[in-house]
């Protein structure tokens with residue numbers, strides 16, 4: 852009886868807790884230069900992402916056209932470590948403003964929706980589009 856009670860005391864609260872994921876903002880890793888690590892996450896509504904300024908000169912901001920209706924745009928300043936809680940389900944695109952053209956982008960799925968190639972907006976910088984397509988290919 853006591854073990855059953857402690858099981859519930861331990862397990863039930865952890866099911867209800869939302870998680871915080873850390874994303875490093877890097878100049879380089881095995882995937883190339885100017886990267887978020889990891890570059891792709893699938894999380895639950897209410898989870899948070901902390902963008903860690905591991906290297907200077909980066910930020911995290913929403914990509915226009917890649918934010919769910921009703922969600923607040925993300926706009927971190929350069930070198931700023933921000934923690935954002937994503938409460939609205941859907942697809943979020945993140946860019947590093949100075950390195951958007953170099954393909955420093957990230958893809959976040961919140962909830963059950965899965966990103967597809969046709970969800971990517973037109974007019975993305977070539978290298979940003981190429982990386983987002985590669986993340987889509989890797990995760991499927």
Ligand SMILES: [Cu+2]
Nearest residue numbers: 909947950955
């Ligand atoms: Cu950057």
